[in-house]
Amino acid sequence: xxxxxxxxxxxxxxxxxxxxxxxxxxxxxxxxxxxxxxxxxxxxxxxxxxxxxxxxxxxxxxxxxxxxxxxxxxxxxxxxxxxxxxxxx
Ligand SMILES: [Zn+2]
Numbered sequence: 621x622x623x624x625x626x627x628x629x630x631x632x633x634x635x636x637x638x639x640x641x642x643x644x645x646x647x648x649x650x651x652x653x654x655x656x657x658x659x660x661x662x663x664x665x666x667x668x669x670x671x672x673x674x675x676x677x678x679x680x681x682x683x684x685x686x687x688x689x690x691x692x693x694x695x696x697x698x699x700x701x702x703x704x705x706x707x708x709x
Pocket of ligand 1: 626629652656
């Protein structure tokens with residue numbers, strides 16, 4: 621898998637976790653994530669963040685992830701990708 625695939629997965633992740641994507645796209649993401657440790661890690665941290673947001677936010681709040689949390693996660697994700705590229709030489 622190339623890093624560019626990870627970026628595509630990242631771009632779709634919040635919709636993926638909200639079950640807003642067509643089944644074929646979900647399957648592509650599933651199969652990518654299954655074989656991509658940085659994405660596994662990222663999905664887990666994103667899920668946790670969403671759960672935390674839902675615990676502290678009002679139930680009628682439609683946004684799954686506030687912008688600061690999203691920016692923080694994106695930074696963590698970019699860092700994970702950079703480390704992975706470094707490890708691959
Ligand atoms: Zn990936």
